[in-house]
Amino acid sequence: MKSTAPWFSCLLVLVAWFSAVDAEDWTRFRGPNGSGKSTTESIPATWGSSKNIKWSVSLPGPGSSCPIGLGDRVFVTCYTGYGLDPRSPGNVSDLKRHVLCFDRNDGHELWRATVDSEHDEDPFKGFITDHGYASSTPVTDGQRLFVHFGKTGVFAFDMDGKQIWKKHVGSLSDPAKWGNGASCMLYKDLVILNAGNTDNALLALKQSDGSEVWKVTDKRFTNSWSTPVIVKVDD
Numbered sequence: 001m002k003s004t005a006p007w008f009s010c011l012l013v014l015v016a017w018f019s020a021v022d023a024e025d026w027t028r029f030r031g032p033n034g035s036g037k038s039t040t041e042s043i044p045a046t047w048g049s050s051k052n053i054k055w056s057v058s059l060p061g062p063g064s065s066c067p068i069g070l071g072d073r074v075f076v077t078c079y080t081g082y083g084l085d086p087r088s089p090g091n092v093s094d095l096k097r098h099v100l101c102f103d104r105n106d107g108h109e110l111w112r113a114t115v116d117s118e119h120d121e122d123p124f125k126g127f128i129t130d131h132g133y134a135s136s137t138p139v140t141d142g143q144r145l146f147v148h149f150g151k152t153g154v155f156a157f158d159m160d161g162k163q164i165w166k167k168h169v170g171s172l173s174d175p176a177k178w179g180n181g182a183s184c185m186l187y188k189d190l191v192i193l194n195a196g197n198t199d200n201a202l203l204a205l206k207q208s209d210g211s212e213v214w215k216v217t218d219k220r221f222t223n224s225w226s227t228p229v230i231v232k233v234d235d
Contacts, residue, residue, distance in 0.1 A: 010210065012067060012076055012100075013056040015047050025147035026069045029137035029183035034117035034229045055107035057112035060098055062133035065183075072116065073110065073159070077134040077147060082117075083124035092121050097134055097149045101161060106161050111161035118168075122177040133188045137183040137227075139191075144207060146191050151198055154191065156210060171198025174222050181225040192228050196221030 030036040042051040081094035095117040103112045122128055124125030136148040144164060145157045151171045156164040174197045182194040190204040190213060200222050203215040 005044065011056050012059055012074070012102065012107070014054045014067075014074065014104070015044060015052055017224060018068060025071065027142075028139040028185060029066060029227050035183065036228065040090065040098055044068065047138040055206060057102060057107040057109070059100065061134075062114075064131040064135055066137040068138055068140065069104055070142060073102045074104050075138050075145055076100055076102075076147075077136070077138060079132060079134040082121075083129075083132055085130045086124060089124035090152055092117070092123070095121060095133060095149075097152065099145070099147055099155075099161070113157055113161045113163065115152060117152050119171040121151060122173050122179045126178070127176065128179040131179065131181060132180065135179065135181040139184050139186055141186055141207065142202060146184045146207075148182065148184050148193060149179065154184065154193060154210065156191075156207070165210040167205055167212075169203065170201070171195060172198050172200065172222070178225075183227045185228050185230070187230050192230075194221070194224055195225060196224035208211070 014045065015173050024040050026034065028034065029040060031230045038068035047053055051215050056167055059078045061078045065077045067076040077097060079095060079097045081096045082092050090224065097114045097115045102108065103110055109164060115118045121133060138147045145159065147155045149155065151227050153168045155166045158164055180197050182192050184193050189207050193203045193206055195203055197202050200219050201215050201217045202221065205211065206213055
């Protein structure tokens with residue numbers, strides 16, 4: 001699969017350190033605590049098509065989410081059916097998102113879950129052509145995998161790819177229609193999500209069933225794409 005957009009990648013490439021036996025789990029956007037820092041030693045500083053690459057595997061379509069790793073598994077998202085070429089994006093009703101799980105050691109696919117788009121997506125033009133429709137990084141607690149697919153909602157899967165629940169989190173658009181990019185984060189028994197673009201809200205869902213625990217609504221969230229972090233303070 002090929003596209004004129006330079007950001008598109010239909011390959012998952014695993015750098016050698018990520019698959020090392022002593023490598024730490026990288027279970028969310030920007031890794032442990034959202035810091036973007038790894039404690040793994042001897043991480044390669046350079047890599048290329050034949051240097052420090054453990055394996056690579058073709059994906060069914062493009063995506064700009066980050067892969068995450070837990071134990072012997074790697075998870076990543078991508079999409080197909082719509083928005084593959086700005087000159088001929090296709091029919092938005094054909095848009096599908098995919099969650100894929102690969103063996104961390106050799107890259108063979110363990111399972112794949114596919115989700116149909118259920119709401120009017122922002123059109124494939126302007127800035128959205130730089131990132132597409134699978135831009136939010138998954139997060140896992142080791143028992144469940146949580147994924148945000150914009151207007152289609154938040155999904156929870158078990159570690160074998162079976163869907164546990166889904167939760168609609170709005171179908172609004174930001175003024176520029178740039179699409180969704182914020183990733184979910186976990187805190188205790190909650191999934192916390194910036195749904196600013198789709199619902200003008202910051203909200204928390206129960207990990208077990210997706211029910212809403214709390215929600216803060218503000219129209220100023222409509223132009224927010226950041227992923228929340230938890231900060232402990234003295235009080």
